[in-house]
Amino acid sequence: MSQCPYHDPFKEARREKPVMATEFDGEPVAMLIGLKEVRKAARDHETFSSDAPFRVPIPREEDVRTVRQYPLEVDPPVHTEYRKIVEPFFRRATKPEYIEKMETLVDELVVDAVNRDSIEIVREFAIPLQSRALTFLLNMPESEADIWIQWGTHVFRDESGVSKGHEMEAYTNDLFDKAEANPGDDFFSALTQAEFQGRKLTRDEMQGYANIAFAGGRDTVINTISMVIAYLAEHPEALDALRDNPKLVTSATEELFRYASPVTHLGRMCPVDTDVHGVKVEAGKLISLNWAAANFDETVFDDPETVKLDRRPNPHIAFGNGAHNCLGAPHARLIVRTLLKKLSQHAASISITTAHRKVEKEADYERRNAFHTLDVTIEPRDA
Amino acid sequence: MTRVTFITPDGNQVQVEDAVGSLMNVATDNDITGIDADCGGVGSCGTCHVRVRPEWLEKVGKADALEKDLLDLEENATECSRLSCQIELTDEHDGLVVEVAGR
Numbered sequence: 001m002s003q004c005p006y007h008d009p010f011k012e013a014r015r016e017k018p019v020m021a022t023e024f025d026g027e028p029v030a031m032l033i034g035l036k037e038v039r040k041a042a043r044d045h046e047t048f049s050s051d052a053p054f055r056v057p058i059p060r061e062e063d064v065r066t067v068r069q070y071p072l073e074v075d076p077p078v079h080t081e082y083r084k085i086v087e088p089f090f091r092r093a094t095k096p097e098y099i100e101k102m103e104t105l106v107d108e109l110v111v112d113a114v115n116r117d118s119i120e121i122v123r124e125f126a127i128p129l130q131s132r133a134l135t136f137l138l139n140m141p142e143s144e145a146d147i148w149i150q151w152g153t154h155v156f157r158d159e160s161g162v163s164k165g166h167e168m169e170a171y172t173n174d175l176f177d178k179a180e181a182n183p184g185d186d187f188f189s190a191l192t193q194a195e196f197q198g199r200k201l202t203r204d205e206m207q208g209y210a211n212i213a214f215a216g217g218r219d220t221v222i223n224t225i226s227m228v229i230a231y232l233a234e235h236p237e238a239l240d241a242l243r244d245n246p247k248l249v250t251s252a253t254e255e256l257f258r259y260a261s262p263v264t265h266l267g268r269m270c271p272v273d274t275d276v277h278g279v280k281v282e283a284g285k286l287i288s289l290n291w292a293a294a295n296f297d298e299t300v301f302d303d304p305e306t307v308k309l310d311r312r313p314n315p316h317i318a319f320g321n322g323a324h325n326c327l328g329a330p331h332a333r334l335i336v337r338t339l340l341k342k343l344s345q346h347a348a349s350i351s352i353t354t355a356h357r358k359v360e361k362e363a364d365y366e367r368r369n370a371f372h373t374l375d376v377t378i379e380p381r382d383a
Numbered sequence: 384m385t386r387v388t389f390i391t392p393d394g395n396q397v398q399v400e401d402a403v404g405s406l407m408n409v410a411t412d413n414d415i416t417g418i419d420a421d422c423g424g425v426g427s428c429g430t431c432h433v434r435v436r437p438e439w440l441e442k443v444g445k446a447d448a449l450e451k452d453l454l455d456l457e458e459n460a461t462e463c464s465r466l467s468c469q470i471e472l473t474d475e476h477d478g479l480v481v482e483v484a485g486r
Contacts, residue, residue, distance in 0.1 A: 036452065039456055040456060043456050091419075094419075094421075250422070250423035250424065250425055251423075251425040253423070254422050254423075254425050254427045300449070300452070311425075312425040312426050313425065313426025313427070313449050313450055313453065313466075313469065314422075314425050314426060314427045315426060315427060315449060315452060315453045316427055319428075321456075322456075329421060329428075330421055333421065333422070333423070337423075
């Protein structure tokens with residue numbers, strides 16, 4: 001299959017060793033970049049702890065939120081208990097009625113996109129799709145998405161430079177007030193009624209769950225959607241292949257998540273001085289688990305820079321790995337599977353008119369990750 | 384016809400008659416507890432982990448290198464561990480018993 005336009009910025013470093021000594025926020029960070037090393041570290045919470053509020057995301061987030069995110073920023077064994085509270089909500093994404101709702105939503109958005117002369121994918125397609133799909137996950141009225149759409153690509157660090165973090169915290173705090181007064185079947189009501197170690201959750205804990213529910217699945221889903229559409233535009237044969245063999249959707253989805261790797265990396269804190277594959281990490285300092293680098297590890301993936309829609313097995317870790325693996329993964333997978341299905345059904349071809357790539361410019365590397373804007377025209381199939 | 388038995392993490396035995404296709408699909412079609420199969424069977428997620436009864440290992444076959452890497456870090460993995468999505472059932476597998484690893 002065709003060559004993807006991916007440039008893996010970690011290739012040379014990874015050939016030398018599985019760790020790269022770099023820095024973020026003026027602090028040293030030992031960045032793991034080999035797949036096996038990242039997987040192993042992700043499962044070793046004693047050496048590499050998530051008990052580090054505001055510091056699991058890199059760069060750190062004290063400036064944009066006031067609450068610890070649950071269950072992201074705690075370690076087992078309490079992590080297991082925190083996670084159990086919300087797991088049933090996130091698993092609803094595998095139920096037939098949920099899948100059907102997603103089909104209806106994506107069909108509507110794809111048909112609308114196909115019928116326009118042109119469409120800017122990030123703002124006019126991906127953000128509405130992400131926000132409206134999230135109403136299914138949180139079991140909220142679909143009209144609520146109109147508020148969320150205003151928060152941009154990234155709640156905390158949108159291109160406009162204005163963080164919507166505090167606005168979002170005020171909004172979710174208000175939702176918890178309403179849920180306590182008049183509980184329904186939604187995510188927020190469930191949290192107000194949840195039991196943790198024989199007590200109710202505190203408001204800060206509830207806010208911590210709400211915070212990641214909105215922030216965690218936002219730019220990630222939006223970026224993946226723009227990457228998938230750009231890939232299909234650049235590889236028209238992929239749309240044909242998906243039409244000829246609808247079963248390809250499952251493996252194509254995993255491969256496109258590997259290719260997009262929307263979360264470059266997440267941090268863990270070393271509670272004591274630690275030797276990380278030859279890099280010394282002082283107590284209290286961070287390592288990074290670089291999922292994106294791991295997903296292009298040539299010792300695991302044959303020809304990693306080529307997108308092979310039928311790649312299997314495909315042991316990518318775009319959703320992380322171990323106890324903290326992405327709670328929203330079933331929901332995100334469903335979005336991409338449905339998108340591929342509906343695009344292959346309604347779109348003959350996609351062409352890019354203008355594209356502005358996002359670039360993560362860091363101390364020791366630059367990684368292109370999705371798009372600021374992506375203008376396309378979509379040729380309808382029946383035209 | 385191929386009959387397979389799943390022993391689920393809660394200790395229940397579930398028998399499936401006329402099992403065809405991948406062992407993972409058989410499990411998900413029959414709502415076997417402990418088989419989440421999040422990635423849909425392309426060997427990405429490790430959520431369809433089973434332990435094949437030792438006497439069946441030869442017929443089912445051991446995990447290849449890539450699959451073994453995925454399983455190596457799973458809790459409760461043994462020499463008999465497989466990802467059920469990588470097992471295509473044939474008539475030869477009639478009577479197969481697997482334990483579902485769960486989480």
